[in-house]
Amino acid sequence: MMAKTSYGVTVAYRRSLKRGTGLLGYLLQEWLFFLTLAMLLIKSIVLMGFVNSSNQSLIDMSRGLKNITYMPICVAFLLIIAAFSLLARNRGRLWVLLILNFLCSFLFAFDAVYIRASGNFLSTQLLRQTGNLNNLWDSIFAMFRPCDIVFGFDIPIIAVLLIVTRNLVEYSSPLFTNLKARLIAFFTIILISVGYITASHIAIDVYGSSKNDYIFYTHWNPAQTIRNTSPMGYHVYDCYVFFSDFKPYNISxxxxxxxxxxxxxxxxxxxxxxxxxxxxxxxxxxxxxxxxxxxxxxxxxxxxxxxxxxxxxxxxxxxxxxxxxxxxxxxxxxxxxxxxxxxxxxxxxxxxxxxxxxxxxxxxxxxxxxxxxxxxxxxxxxxxxxxxxxxxxxxxxxxxxxxxxxxxxxxxxxxxxxxxxxxxxxxxxxxxxxxxxxxxxxxxxxxxxxxxxxxxxxxxxxxxxxxxxxxxxxxxxxxxxxxxxxxxxxxxxxxxxxxxxxxxxxxxxxxxxxxxxxxxxxxxxxxxxxxxxxxxxxxxxxxxxxxxxxxxxxxxxxxxxxxxxxxxxxxxxxxxxxxxxxxxxxxxxxxxxxxxxxxxxxxxxxxxxxxxxxxxxxxxxxxxxxx
The missing domain is CATH 3.40.720.10 (Alkaline Phosphatase, subunit A)
Incomplete structure (x- = not known):
């Protein structure tokens, strides 16, 4: 009979968890990667629930799901964000994931405020307009609603979990310790995600027949652009549009x-x-x-x-x-x-x-x-x-x-x-x-x-x-x-x-x-x-x-x-x-x-x-x- 701890967990089982061996050990070490993806997807759905809603102060998950035209595109963009955590080593990876989660959540929260104010998400063009904020902070904060806490409620919880579990698991997976393994994983995720987005763009935008279904297209209705690109995709596309302004615009x-x-x-x-x-x-x-x-x-x-x-x-x-x-x-x-x-x-x-x-x-x-x-x-x-x-x-x-x-x-x-x-x-x-x-x-x-x-x-x-x-x-x-x-x-x-x-x-x-x-x-x-x-x-x-x-x-x-x-x-x-x-x-x-x-x-x-x-x-x- 195997020896047990006072908590009823076998010594061998706990050692297995600490060493990170086996599927369970691997999943335990990667818990935050998958949790970050899940939370960002949930927050994307919540944010999309505000798009075209008659009440942009209530969370409507069903409306959010309907308002993401291409769910795989949404996931692909989130995977690209999460993949950057692989560039950090050891437990630093977990803290990078938390920071990425925080930054995306912060962006989504202000998207929610801005869509209530203007019917659109935040734009890179606003970087040219920062001087307008001098006397507008009262107006900006007045646009927040109690439901916006959903964009940040998980951040302190995850931070506490990272501190409490810091000695429970030894992060021995190559994706934590080996630079080559991390780079291979990083570029694999990036290539697959970007490849899927590019293939979808060619199939839908280049050879598609309806501008309403385009992924990357500045639609006359901002909500349609957001729905087609997904929240994170919208911001990537917005950056592209921003930098294209620096080139002369010619029409035929x-x-x-x-x-x-x-x-x-x-x-x-x-x-x-x-x-x-x-x-x-x-x-x-x-x-x-x-x-x-x-x-x-x-x-x-x-x-x-x-x-x-x-x-x-x-x-x-x-x-x-x-x-x-x-x-x-x-x-x-x-x-x-x-x-x-x-x-x-x-x-x-x-x-x-x-x-x-x-x-x-x-x-x-x-x-x-x-x-x-x-x-x-x-x-x-x-x-x-x-x-x-x-x-x-x-x-x-x-x-x-x-x-x-x-x-x-x-x-x-x-x-x-x-x-x-x-x-x-x-x-x-x-x-x-x-x-x-x-x-x-x-x-x-x-x-x-x-x-x-x-x-x-x-x-x-x-x-x-x-x-x-x-x-x-x-x-x-x-x-x-x-x-x-x-x-x-x-x-x-x-x-x-x-x-x-x-x-x-x-x-x-x-x-x-x-x-x-x-x-x-x-x-x-x-x-x-x-x-x-x-x-x-x-x-x-x-x-x-x-x-x-x-x-x-x-x-x-x-x-x-x-x-x-x-x-x-x-x-x-x-x-x-x-x-x-x-x-x-x-x-x-x-x-x-x-x-x-x-x-x-x-x-x-x-x-x-x-x-x-x-x-x-x-x-x-x-x-x-x-x-």
């Missing part, structure tokens, strides 16, 4: 012809109507309001108007109540771009960071030809989203940033809306007519934690403590600042000959905190759904109030305003991707993720969707430089 004559054909086919060529030239000769002032969603317009909470100043504009304004945000990864800077160029942003990263020197047949350039002076005025630093460099090249004669203002009150991202609009008032009033000024506000940015001194609404219960309540307070503050600014312009007489266009840069509280909004009790129906709608109000003193129900978006503002300012369509219709909302038979908008709103025949959707890809090609190739 056929591509150029296709782009122009798409733009020309979009033009409806309708006869002029009564809106043409109604603002001819007037100044134009555009005010892009941070995070302004449409659902607050005309609404009250606990008997208090949320946007009394904007509501007042409606009495002499044209109000577009089906106007949508079309921004992509450039967020607010994409709104700057589309408003002034009527061109969709690039498919990956920020257009202003990637292609700040691209030329356009822009609104400021066209208005300059008609005698207008043009200014872009921001209360933040010119390097933020690289907006100053980009807007200069878009065609503004002058760009003014925070360096030109006294920073006497800072809220979140920069100068407070109250201080900004108070200081910029004299610039607008003293400017020689005709002028075009493009301005933005900042204070109503997430996480919607307005200083107490600026909270004017009296809210009660759960609403008062919620992000939605904070949003109401933030928008109400900005609305009050806008009202004071407009009153000052009116007193000076500038408003008598000025058209004011006010709109939101993007949706926000529903985009970032929709899960919290749905859980507020008691709730009201009007605040539960916004669906990417932002308000557009075109105000002119003495104008008859009107509501336009036509569905449109941010690329439509430029042709709409130029039409109403009396500038002939021939000056811009062959370069804009948008349409004139005052003279159209169409009733649709194409969002940046490829979704449609409004009325669009199924038979035309594929054709219209090409606009996203054509705009990307046009920006990257500087297509408009000679237009």
């Amino acid at each position: 004559d056929k591509d150029r012809a296709d782009i122009q054909s798409w733009i020309d086919k979009k033009n409806e060529k309708l006869p002029p109507d009564s809106y043409k030239g109604i603002y001819k000769g007037k100044n134009l002032l555009i005010l892009q309001v941070e995070s302004l969603e449409n659902f607050v317009i005309g609404k009250s909470v606990d008997g208090q108007e949320i946007t009394p100043s904007l509501n007042k504009l409606l009495s002499n304004g044209i109000y577009f109540d089906n106007y949508y945000a079309q921004i992509n990864e450039g967020t607010s800077s994409d709104a700057d771009l589309m408003t002034n160029t009527s061109v969709f942003p690039v498919r990956k990263g920020s257009t202003f960071f990637r292609f700040p020197y691209t030329r356009y047949n822009s609104m400021p350039a066209i208005m300059e030809k008609h005698g207008y002076s043009t200014k872009a005025i921001h209360p933040d630093n010119g390097e933020y989203w690289n907006w100053m460099e980009a807007l200069k090249n878009i065609g503004f004669q002058q760009c003014i940033d925070s360096k030109s203002f006294s920073m006497d009150e800072v809220i979140f991202l920069g100068l407070s809306d109250g201080s900004f609009l108070r200081q910029v008032k004299d610039t607008v009033i003293k400017q020689k007519a005709p002028f075009y000024n493009f301005m933005v506000t900042l204070s109503s940015h997430s996480p919607f934690e307005m200083p107490q001194r600026h909270q004017k609404l009296k809210l009660e219960g759960a609403l008062a403590e919620s992000r939605l309540g904070g949003y109401f307070q933030s928008i109400n503050y900005t609305d009050g600042c806008i009202g004071t600014f407009i009153d000052e312009l009116d007193k000076s007489g500038v408003l008598d000959n000025t058209v004011l266009a006010v709109y939101g840069d993007h949706d926000s509280v529903h985009k970032y905190f929709n899960d919290e909004i749905q859980n507020i009790k008691p709730s009201q129906d009007w605040w539960l759904d916004n669906d990417k709608r932002i308000p557009l109000i075109i105000y002119s003193k003495g104008q008859q109030a009107q509501t336009i129900h036509t569905t449109g978006g941010q690329i439509d503002l430029m042709p709409t305003l130029l039409y109403m300012l009396g500038i002939d369509e021939s000056e811009y219709e062959n370069t804009v991707f948008g349409r004139n909302l005052m003279n159209t038979r169409e009733d649709y908008v194409l969002l940046s993720n490829g979704e449609f709103r409004g009325n669009m025949a199924e038979s035309r959707k594929a054709e219209i969707l090409q606009g996203l890809e054509y705009a990307d090609m046009a920006i990257r190739s500087d297509y408009f430089k000679n237009k």
Whole structure:
């Protein structure tokens, strides 16, 4: 009979485990390699469960499995990551595996945050935008959810296990001690994984028939790209796309012809109507309001108007109540771009960071030809989203940033809306007519934690403590600042000959905190759904109030305003991707993720969707430089 330890384990059996002999001993020594693979696969599935989910704050494993188009591709990329642990020797291999697990988990956790914020995973392009993070950390941390702990819960547990079992097993396997064996194993795993990925790429991407099923392809819908490549594969492909930017991007004559054909086919060529030239000769002032969603317009909470100043504009304004945000990864800077160029942003990263020197047949350039002076005025630093460099090249004669203002009150991202609009008032009033000024506000940015001194609404219960309540307070503050600014312009007489266009840069509280909004009790129906709608109000003193129900978006503002300012369509219709909302038979908008709103025949959707890809090609190739 064999001798036994006090734990009932034979001495011989324990020695076998310590020496690592036999299959069981080998598996015991490789426990962390297989566990790391399993955990990273589980985390990939969890992350994919957030993709295209109506609630990106709940773990849905079944949705995650459905959202990985090619599971073997996903495993192959994870094997490549784990294989690098074979380059370390002895127990160091285990700690390398733990570090690799931690780094991937950290990446996945921030992917989860970023997909809630932008509908995409983190991009290498963001390395060009690190300066944007200076004042955004509160907004970033507000996007984490309790479920995100799943991406890191195993890390401390494994670390403790490595410490506790450090004397239990002698790691005598050649894969721990022998350099040659480790290198053979490393290159074997790499070659098999890369070979499988390459073979799949050739079979599916090269000889496949549908771009929806491509592995490596920047789809118009970011979620589709992520599903096809898998989380880790997406980041590898993203790096490839990033470095390909450093090479000149050329398009063929056929591509150029296709782009122009798409733009020309979009033009409806309708006869002029009564809106043409109604603002001819007037100044134009555009005010892009941070995070302004449409659902607050005309609404009250606990008997208090949320946007009394904007509501007042409606009495002499044209109000577009089906106007949508079309921004992509450039967020607010994409709104700057589309408003002034009527061109969709690039498919990956920020257009202003990637292609700040691209030329356009822009609104400021066209208005300059008609005698207008043009200014872009921001209360933040010119390097933020690289907006100053980009807007200069878009065609503004002058760009003014925070360096030109006294920073006497800072809220979140920069100068407070109250201080900004108070200081910029004299610039607008003293400017020689005709002028075009493009301005933005900042204070109503997430996480919607307005200083107490600026909270004017009296809210009660759960609403008062919620992000939605904070949003109401933030928008109400900005609305009050806008009202004071407009009153000052009116007193000076500038408003008598000025058209004011006010709109939101993007949706926000529903985009970032929709899960919290749905859980507020008691709730009201009007605040539960916004669906990417932002308000557009075109105000002119003495104008008859009107509501336009036509569905449109941010690329439509430029042709709409130029039409109403009396500038002939021939000056811009062959370069804009948008349409004139005052003279159209169409009733649709194409969002940046490829979704449609409004009325669009199924038979035309594929054709219209090409606009996203054509705009990307046009920006990257500087297509408009000679237009």
